[in-house]
Amino acid sequence: MTSATKPGRLTLVSGKGGVGKSAIATGLALYAHRQGRRVLVIDVTGAGGVAAHLGGGRLEFKPREVRPGLFALTIDRTKALAEYVKVQIGVPQFATMGPLARAFDALASTAPGVREVITLGKVLWEVQHGGYDLVVADCPPTGAIIGLLRAPRTIAELVPSGRVRHQAEWMSQLLARKTTELVLVTLAEELPTVETEETMALLAAENLVEPPTIVTNRVLSRLETDAKGTGVAAEAAILHRSLYRNQQDWIKRLQPARKLPYLFGLLTPGEVAARMADAWEHSESGSEA
């Protein structure tokens, strides 16, 4: 382990299920990479969303350079545990101790925070030692994000001693930095808006990271005409205007830092991520440096 490198920025991307987290996380990584930064994108959920949007096959636990300067990896629970134990705790032979590893996994399935701290530990280790300018993490949905971010504190409360507890401290510090950003992706609809507000309230109470950046996805632009039209053009205009009006109400309520556009028609996941990278470059921003 080297400690000479300066820790990079970290952007964690979460949001209600189905709002487009993976596309946006991958798009953000592509955008930063276009700016010439050395970027790592991590599929924290292991669900394969990042791999689909990057194209070029499955990802492994070991970072792979998918194009020069852009790296990607996916979290694998068993490997994360073995690496955690080896790197953080200093027990190198753990991976070969089958029954022990299975027993520990059973333990980690039951005790809150243990599994999360191992996942988060991998992400933060890459931030601290990987030598990247930016690490983008495609995280679990809002229902689980507090549990993930809170894991170091949960462990500290649960475990009075032991090496895992000792590790929890540097994690909490790294999360609380100004250069760690939490992006909550939402839609301009009722349920995602309410869920985002609830998550923001919980985050504010826990005070684990800086206040989140809200990004609203699938935003329609205003129709540049008041004409009514005829036939199907009129029908499409009516739907568009009603949807637009409703979206604007939810946008006013949540005041997102960024709005990303609704993408019409058939696109591959790779095209969606590229369009998200464009949108990240051109969308309004209240927070990006």
Add this chain to the structure above:
Amino acid sequence: MTTRAANKTKAIVVTGAGGVGKTTFAAGLAVKAASEGKRTLVLTVDPAKRLAGALGLELGGEPRQHPEQPLLWGAMLDAAASWQSLARRHADPAVADRLVNNEFFQAATVHFPASQSYAAAEEAANYLDARVWDLVVIDTPPAAGGIDFFTSPAQMADLVGGRLLRLLTGGRIPGRNFFFNRGARPMLRFADQLLGSDLLERVGQFLMDLRTTYDGVASRSREIDSHLRKAATVVVTTADPAPLTEATRFFLELPDVAALPVAVVFNRSLPDRWATTPPLPAKSVASTNLALAENLTRWAAESQRQHDARVEFAARYKAPLATVPWLADAPNDLESLLDLLQQTEGLPSLW
């Protein structure tokens, strides 16, 4: 609650990925069934505020009769409360107390999404056994795209049956004093180093307590399983890739635990005629309105994409497809819920 007992209660499980509108559709189905004279209960999970208002729902309470529609009852599932009542039903009072107050028990709803689904399934089964309603419409919790709801009885029996406990102790179910002998065992010594001394013991105690619920949970989960096999499953989706992938799982993974879906409902559908309308000739576009024509072009592409997705799905999986039009305003009263179902095309008869 009611005076008449129904002979046989039919269950309709409305499932699918999160965010596709399945709660609204489940509510619409229930309103329609009630309007056709069926005594109907709708069980929902986490409805939008206005929808809950429209159904007169309160979290965790007993089913409530709708003030305007006497054949419609609604109840909202509270996963945390059901999970607690499950411990109370299946464990000795003293063990149940210890379980409910246990930190790991409280965390288990997060760690085992199946436990939430199981709690919902058990609650639904209780209402089916009550034989008070002709129809119970169940809106599934969003975990694992709804598949969990069907697999949860088996997963739950496995969990309380001690799978984790056996892994923890290397294959056997230990006596209570097992955890006091940790000095002798490398696993325990190692966990000790890693996590501190008493965590392992606390986890072990919890798993042993949980195990005492096994007989109750195992026999109840078989009954729930048989209810779920007889239920009519309706999968709700949109034409977007992510929810569609979840929808395919009900055909690929479900056969072992439930009947194939009786319908796949595509919500937020655009009219096919938007896609099939030939593009306007350039001259007439200029003479009408460019912005309107461009808007139609975008929505026509969207309509075409939806159409293709439905055709592909229908070719691959044999299930009746239904379409619900894309409405700008979500239904939020009985009338608009009924209207939503009246605008739904292709839905087979479900009751």
